[in-house]
Amino acid sequence: MDNLKAIIESLLFVAETPLKLDKIKSVLEVADRKAIRDALSSLAEEYESDNRGFFLTEVAGGFQIRTRPEYGRWIRRLKETRPPRLSRAGMETLAIVAYKQPVLRSDVEFIRGVDSGGTLRTLLERGLIRIMGRRDLPGRPIIYGTTRKFLEIFDLKDLNELPTLKELKDLGETWPNDSR
Amino acid sequence: MDNLKAIIESLLFVAETPLKLDKIKSVLEVADRKAIRDALSSLAEEYESDNRGFFLTEVAGGFQIRTRPEYGRWIRRLKETRPPRLSRAGMETLAIVAYKQPVLRSDVEFIRGVDSGGTLRTLLERGLIRIMGRRDLPGRPIIYGTTRKFLEIFDLKDLNELPTLKELKDLGETWPNDSR
Amino acid sequence: MEHIQDQTLYQVHLGDLFDGPMDLLVHLVKKNEVDIYDIPIASITQQYMEYLEWMKSVNIDVAGEFLVMAATLTYIKSRMLLPSHDEEGDEEDPRMEIVRPLAEYLQFKYAAEDLMERDRLDWDVFLRKGLNGVEAWPDGYPEGFTQVSLFQLIDAFQEIVKRVSPRYFLDVTPETISVRNRISQIADILEDRGSVTFRELFDTEVTKTDIIVTLLAILEMAKLQLIRIMQHVESGIIRIFRG
Numbered sequence: 314m315d316n317l318k319a320i321i322e323s324l325l326f327v328a329e330t331p332l333k334l335d336k337i338k339s340v341l342e343v344a345d346r347k348a349i350r351d352a353l354s355s356l357a358e359e360y361e362s363d364n365r366g367f368f369l370t371e372v373a374g375g376f377q378i379r380t381r382p383e384y385g386r387w388i389r390r391l392k393e394t395r396p397p398r399l400s401r402a403g404m405e406t407l408a409i410v411a412y413k414q415p416v417l418r419s420d421v422e423f424i425r426g427v428d429s430g431g432t433l434r435t436l437l438e439r440g441l442i443r444i445m446g447r448r449d450l451p452g453r454p455i456i457y458g459t460t461r462k463f464l465e466i467f468d469l470k471d472l473n474e475l476p477t478l479k480e481l482k483d484l485g486e487t488w489p490n491d492s493r
Numbered sequence: 494m495d496n497l498k499a500i501i502e503s504l505l506f507v508a509e510t511p512l513k514l515d516k517i518k519s520v521l522e523v524a525d526r527k528a529i530r531d532a533l534s535s536l537a538e539e540y541e542s543d544n545r546g547f548f549l550t551e552v553a554g555g556f557q558i559r560t561r562p563e564y565g566r567w568i569r570r571l572k573e574t575r576p577p578r579l580s581r582a583g584m585e586t587l588a589i590v591a592y593k594q595p596v597l598r599s600d601v602e603f604i605r606g607v608d609s610g611g612t613l614r615t616l617l618e619r620g621l622i623r624i625m626g627r628r629d630l631p632g633r634p635i636i637y638g639t640t641r642k643f644l645e646i647f648d649l650k651d652l653n654e655l656p657t658l659k660e661l662k663d664l665g666e667t668w669p670n671d672s673r
Numbered sequence: 674m675e676h677i678q679d680q681t682l683y684q685v686h687l688g689d690l691f692d693g694p695m696d697l698l699v700h701l702v703k704k705n706e707v708d709i710y711d712i713p714i715a716s717i718t719q720q721y722m723e724y725l726e727w728m729k730s731v732n733i734d735v736a737g738e739f740l741v742m743a744a745t746l747t748y749i750k751s752r753m754l755l756p757s758h759d760e761e762g763d764e765e766d767p768r769m770e771i772v773r774p775l776a777e778y779l780q781f782k783y784a785a786e787d788l789m790e791r792d793r794l795d796w797d798v799f800l801r802k803g804l805n806g807v808e809a810w811p812d813g814y815p816e817g818f819t820q821v822s823l824f825q826l827i828d829a830f831q832e833i834v835k836r837v838s839p840r841y842f843l844d845v846t847p848e849t850i851s852v853r854n855r856i857s858q859i860a861d862i863l864e865d866r867g868s869v870t871f872r873e874l875f876d877t878e879v880t881k882t883d884i885i886v887t888l889l890a891i892l893e894m895a896k897l898q899l900i901r902i903m904q905h906v907e908s909g910i911i912r913i914f915r916g
Contacts, residue, residue, distance in 0.1 A: 318546075319544055319545060319546040319561070319564070320567050321546070322546030323546030323561060323568060324546075324567060324568060326546060326558075326560055327571070329800075336571075340567060340570045364496070364499050366499040366500060366501070366502030366503030366504075366505075366506060367506050377800065378800075379794070380798050380800075382798050384496075384500050384503040384504075385798065387503065387520060388503060388504060391507070391520045392507065396796070401692060401785070402692045404785035404786075405692070405785045408781045408782075408784040411784070411788075412784060424774070425693055426695040426738055426778070427692060427694075427736075428665075430663060430665040431664065433664055434661075434664040434665065437664075437824060440824065443648070443823070444656055445650070445654065449880050449882055453848065455656060460648075466794040467791045467794075468791050468792045468798070476784075476787055478784055479780055506799070506801050507799040558801075584826060585829045585830075588830035589833065591830075592830060592845050592850075592853075593845070594856070594857065595894075595897055595899065604837055604841050605833065606837070623860075626897065626916045636897060638856070641861060647822070647823045647826060652850055652854035653851055653854050654823075656827065657847060658830075658831070658834060658845060660847075661827070
């Protein structure tokens with residue numbers, strides 16, 4: 314196929330979610346995964362070297378074109394974006410679900426020391442966490458985990474990319490920001 | 494301003510409608526219209542000479558990046574594989590089938606209070622529900638259930654991931670400061 | 674009357690200031706700049722109590738969790754005052770009861786901050802989206818249709834329940850959902866293969882619950898005549914066919 318790179322670029326340009334390599338393969342009916350991979354890396358390099366306003370990133374198991382973080386402030390001005398407020402409680406709960414998944418509501422509440430139903434619900438509605446199934450315990454409690462959208466929003470290829478939790482012994486040296 | 498061209502490119506990339514020159518001017522607080530115009534022409538030229546999958550066009554009084562028409566067929570193929578969109582009635586009916594399956598049309602209509610034959614047919618055509626069999630009742634009414642495609646589209650491992658009413662209620666209300 | 678209304682108007686929940694007792698405790702430990710593995714328990718407990726008192730004095734509703742923590746702190750403080758029974762000092766520091774959960778909680782507080790520092794979508798980085806589909810997307814979707822997510826499906830479900838009586842959905846419980854799920858899976862197998870042996874359906878079961886769920890699914894399917902259950906005359910093997 315002529316112009317494989319340009320065609321892939323046009324697909325990346327219109328895709329609403331990260332585009333998986335297999336998806337590109339099946340849409341273009343190209344047997345050669347390596348050709349696709351080469352086209353993708355060459356696009357990524359060109360965006361760098363040509364100093365484009367966007368870059369190609371691998372996120373949530375696929376490829377996606379995103380604007381450069383250093384231009385975020387201008388885009389926020391254009392879009393009149395208000396801060397996507399997730400409360401501290403929301404972020405804490407999200408972090409617990411991300412690191413401890415598959416996790417029960419009672420596990421989250423044990424760590425946070427407070428009722429977390431409302432926060433879990435908010436995260437569910439925002440599509441950041443999902444119901445993964447049920448534990449074989451009395452009442453068949455719901456098991457929670459994070460979603461692909463979580464990976465997309467926090468720029469993670471997959472869950473393995475989450476930084477390891479800080480060692481307990483290192484705690485107490487620096488303190489979390491008290492944004493109160 | 495450094496990187497004026499790249500910043501304008503990032504704005505063009507995210508703009509949902511053609512971007513007017515004056516809008517760029519006001520967002521970037523750049524007094525010099527000519528500098529913006531130069532950046533725009535230079536972007537347009539680069540997209541041509543670098544054989545990008547998209548081009549810059551002046552349309553409806555503004556500027557917009559669009560994919561090249563010759564790649565339209567590939568983009569349409571990509572879009573065909575997207576999850577279907579459903580009407581309100583479709584969602585409701587699908588929810589009832591998901592929660593109450595195996596279920597008869599008359600059950601669905603009893604709950605919704607309206608004729609649901611057309612909606613069920615649409616869901617069948619889209620492969621979201623299936624005919625599981627027929628009841629041994631006068632008229633041999635059809636029994637409906639959801640399909641594997643339904644699970645795929647809603648990103649469910651199995652139906653156990655559907656929360657019950659009681660569970661939704663137990664989670665309580667969302668946090669007011671989290672909901673936008 | 675007006676006076677009472679004023680009071681409720683200014684009522685604040687402690688939870689609005691601190692997400693919970695752990696959050697308050699972190700704040701105190703941080704404010705005092707102490708090592709979490711060597712918390713001056715008497716002083717921290719006192720400050721914690723003062724905080725609760727202050728909250729009460731300004732009419733803040735102190736949630737039960739805060740009181741439970743207050744009791745725990747007081748208990749630890751009293752244990753610290755008792756001489757150790759073990760001469761060799763092997764006995765665990767009573768403060769560990771609070772240090773361990775505090776340390777774990779802190780880990781996630783840091784993790785949440787790390788997440789916030791990443792290049793977040795729709796804040797630091799943006800996608801191209803929301804185009805009305807004129808270019809390269811000519812065949813759009815019919816008007817009035819929206820793309821769906823699981824939560825929208827659940828929303829639709831809740832809307833119906835609001836409109837009709839919830840009693841139509843009394844039979845929707847985790848248990849019945851698991852039976853419905855199994856029915857759907859068996860229907861999948863029959864769609865693919867036409868028939869399956871009774872035994873095979875139990876091959877993958879691991880727990881007693883799973884076995885009961887499969888059995889209930891088969892019974893329900895037989896009742897609805899979605900399946901026929903036949904036994905081979907000679908081998909005695911029971912096979913399930915599509916109804």
